[in-house]
Amino acid sequence: MHLVCMLKLALQKFPQRIVFLQLFHLVSISKRGDVIPAVEEVIEKGKILSPFKIIKICPSCNHELFIEGAHLFCMNDECPKRLLGTLQYFVSRGQMDIESLGDKTLEFLFDKGFIKYINEFMV
Ligand SMILES: [Zn+2]
DSSP states (O other), X not given: OEEEOOSXXXXXXXXXXXXXXXXXXXXEEEOOSSSSOEEXXXXXXXXXXOOOOOOOBOTTTOOBEEEETTEEEEOOTTOHHHHHHHHHHHHSTTTTOXXXXXXXXXXXXXXXXXXXXXXXXXX
8 A cells, every 4th residue: 555645754663663754755554453554665755854853851851761662751750741641541441430530630630739649549
């Protein structure tokens, strides 16, 4: 299957093999079981734009990021985005399934300092 890339960029198999998709690149893709299709090759290059730079510092807490597989992780246990993400996962469907605590409500409570850690649910 061929696809003309209409997005500015995407990463595939980061960081072992990085494929930079630029605007109007014609690429060959295949489905390998992931949600995001695998980019097999760039068939025809489009307009060259500025190269994508992998961030090394967490935009939330300025802590150095750790690369594992295709993911970047902030290793700061007190990182606000990590703490909020942990809370959002905890209340989500398939976990505690607390329907009255959606992401926006949880974010509001977190930002106001009403809740920060999971154990604060256990009162
Ligand atoms: Zn962080």
